[in-house]
Amino acid sequence: MNYQFDPDLPKASTIPSFYYADASVFERENRNIFARTWQLAGRADQVREAGQFFTITIADEPLLIVRGADGELRALSNVCRHRAGPVASGEGKRPVLQCGYHGWTYGLDGRLLQTPEMAGIECFDRADFSLPRFRVEVWNELVFVNLDPAAATLGDFLGDLVSRLAPRDYAGYQLAARKDWTLNCNWKVYVDNYLEGYHIPIVHPGLFRAIDYPNYRTETRANYSIQHAPLRRPARLRVNDSADEIDYFWIWPNLMLNVYPDNFSTNLIVPLGPEKTRTIFEWHFRDFDTPDVRQRILETVAFSDEIQFEDIDICQAVQRGLRSSTYDSGRYSPLRENGVHHFHGLYAAAMF
Ligand code: FES
Ligand SMILES: [Fe+2]
Incomplete structure (x- = not known):
């Protein structure tokens, strides 16, 4: 029997x-x-120039994101039309793309160009063997891919989040640090945990001291939610004195955007298996080649590490708890877990 989502939070499980x-x-x-x-999928600065590309797998689909000679950014299948070899691997810059198996070559636009030693083949038109294309869009220097040809545009999907973040100019930001972790838990355990501040007093004593917990609140919108964390002690979080709040955005289904006055970070939650998940954290700063900013990056990453280790421990413990014969499902705090409930509503709508 399928999970019945109850939109009435106080009654829901x-x-x-x-x-x-x-x-x-x-x-x-x-x-x-x-x-x-x-x-x-990646960052715009990885594919700024013609021929620049990177590869990524999304939902078991190997993809190749590449900037064409015509300036267009494309998301192509990274599966060779010959015998499914990898057209490209890693990232880099090439005038053409050569398959790593038998060397068929493709243009940056995905057209099949060269097929060595295929003389004698019949009923074969190279034009029928282009790499399939997927949807790709760039928002705030971040590259997004959608495998569904019928999906709404990224702008329509994000809705008012676009105007909400618009006052900020993301152009000068660059990747300053990156970390990833593999966790023994389901991806939803990590997302559930991210979406509430309820566990902060117990799990994150350091963070708890920095924020004004009683006034922490979660706002839910169509495809995203925001946790507003007013600050009590701005210094530890390295924000300007003028900033009195951090906003943690979550975008359905697996992206977090943590917005600070002088930097932002993304957390991407990648499901690897039913009980295995990778979390990829990337920090974006401006002018990070100055000693002052370099110092801030170190402190930001160190504080994030502290919280992340606490979250990893609790998420892995929860995964073990979920396997217990005594547990099936629980209830939501109406005050503190509206963000989790909102996620579960989107989940039910997509799954059932
Ligand atoms: S699989 Fe690509 S050339 Fe054979
Ligand atoms: Fe946490």
Whole structure:
């Protein structure tokens, strides 16, 4: 029987534990969620110039993001039309793309150009063997891909989040630091945990001292939510005295955007298996080649590490708890867990 989401939070129960460990649920999530939503794939500065490319796999789909000679950014299938070899690997810059198996070459626009030693083949027109294309869009210097040809545009999907973040100019920001971790938990355990401040007093004593916990609140919108964390002690979080709040944005289904006055970071939550998840953190700063900013980056990453280690421990413990025969599903705090409830509503709508 499928999970029945109750939109009435005070009466609702959380997603049953079965959905946090089952292999067929995981496959269904790939098809129904990750292959149909806008997924953060990389950064615009990786594909600024013609021929620059990077590769990534989203929902089991190997992809090649490449800037064409015509200036257009394309998301192409990274699967060779010959015998499914990899057209490109890693990232770099090339005038043409040569498959790493038998050397067929493709143009930057995905057209098949050269097919060595295929003389004698019949009924074969190279024009029929271009690399398939997917949707790609850039927002705030971040490259997003959507595998669903029928999906809404990224702008329509994000809705008023676009205007909400518009006063900020993201142009000068560059990747300053990157870290990733592999966790033994379902991706939803990590997202659930991110979406509430309820655990901060117990799990994150350091963060708890820095924020004004009683006034922490979560606002939910169509496809995203925002946690507003008013600050009590701005110094530890390295924000300007003028800033009195940090905003933690979550974008359905698996992207977090943590916005500080002088930097922002993305956390991408990548499901690797029913009980395995990778979290990728990237920090973007401006002018980071000055000693002052370099110092701020070190402190920002160190503080984030402290919180992340605390979150990893609790998420992995929760995953073990979800496997218990005694637990199936729980209840939401109406005061503190509206963000989790909102996520579960989007989840149910996509899955069932
Ligand atoms: S699989 Fe690409 S050339 Fe053979
Ligand atoms: Fe946390």
